[in-house]
Amino acid sequence: MSESTLKPGVVTGKGYKTLVDAAKSGGYALPAVNVVGTNSMNAVMEAAAKAGSDIIIQLSNSGTAFFAGAGMPDGFKAKVVGAVAAAQHAHLLAEHYGICVAMHTDHANRELIPWVEAMLDEGEKYYAQHGKPLYSSHMLDLSADPIDFNLGECARLLKRMAKLDMSLEIELGVTGGEEDGMGSEFEEHADNSRLYTQPQDVLQAYDLLNPIGHFSVAASFGNVHGVYKPGNVKLRPEILKNSQDLVQKTHGTGHNPLHLVFHGGSGSEKAKIAEAVRYGVFKMNIDTDTQFAFSEPVGEYVNANQRAFRFQIDPDDGTPYKKAYDPRKYLRAGEQGIVKRLQEACEDLGSKGRSIAQK
C-alpha cells in the first residue's frame, strides 16, 4: 500500500495520480458518483467522510446544466457554467469533509466535444489564477466513432489537458444500456467485438496517449448502464486482464499498467466487481443506485406526510404543516439515502477506511 498522504480537498495533477496509484496498489477502487446539485454533492462528500474513503464526484453534461439551473435559457452555456459552479463548490467545501475528492465530468460524445473544449477554456482561466485545474479529469466517449477518430481526438484534447495537470478518461468498446440519454441501447444480437473491448485497441490507445499524459480507459467487458434483468449480459473481467497483459508484455511495464474504469456496474455480482478491481479498475461509476437511494426515502416521506403536501394549514383541524413541508425535511431524507447507499459501495469496492487524506 502507498505510504503517500494528501491534503484533504479536491486533488488534481500529481495528487490525482497518487490517489489512482494508491487505489491500484492497495487493491481497491473509488466510487465515482454522479451528482446534479449541491444536495447530492454534499451527500456524497458526507458519505465519503463517514466511510473514511476518498471519492470521485462526477457530472454528466445534463447534470452540469441542471446544476446551473434547468431554466437557464442558453442550454449550452448552462452546461459550461454549471460545470464551473460545481467544481468551485467542491474546491471550497471538500477539504472541510477531511477526505480527498477528484472532480470529473462524465460521457462526452462527438456532439459534446465543444462542451469539453469550453470547460477547458474555463479550466485554463482557473489554472492561470490558482495554479490548479477546475477538474481533475474529463471523459471523452467517442466509442461510437471509428477508433482512429476516437483516439485522434483523445490525443488532441489530452495535449491541452496535460498542460493543466489534468487526466483524460476515454472509452473503448461500447457499454450497453443508456445513461442519461448517452451510451448505446443494448441489443442481444449486438456485435460482440464492440460489446467487449479488444486488447489490441487498448494497446493502440496506450501507444498514442501514454507519451502525452495521464489517461484512464473505460473498457467494456459486458457491463451495462442502468439496471436490467440479470442474465442479459455476462460480465467478463478477464477481458481487462487480457488488455493489461498485452500492454505489459509489449512495453515491458510493471503489473497492471492501465488505469481502468468500470461503467455500468449497478447490480453487478460482488465477486465480479472484486475481480475487476484485481485487474486494475480504480474507479467504478455509480449513478442509478444513488438516484434510487435519494428518491426512495423522499417518496416515503411524501407518502407519510400527504396532507402537508396539499395544505399549508389543514382545512379540517387547523394543523399547521410548515415543519413538514419545509423542503429541507425531504431533501435531507434523500441525502441520507445517498449516504447510506454509498457505505455499501465503499465496502464492495474496498475503499472503506482507506482514505489517504492527512488526518
Ligand SMILES: [Zn+2]
Ligand atoms: Zn458510463
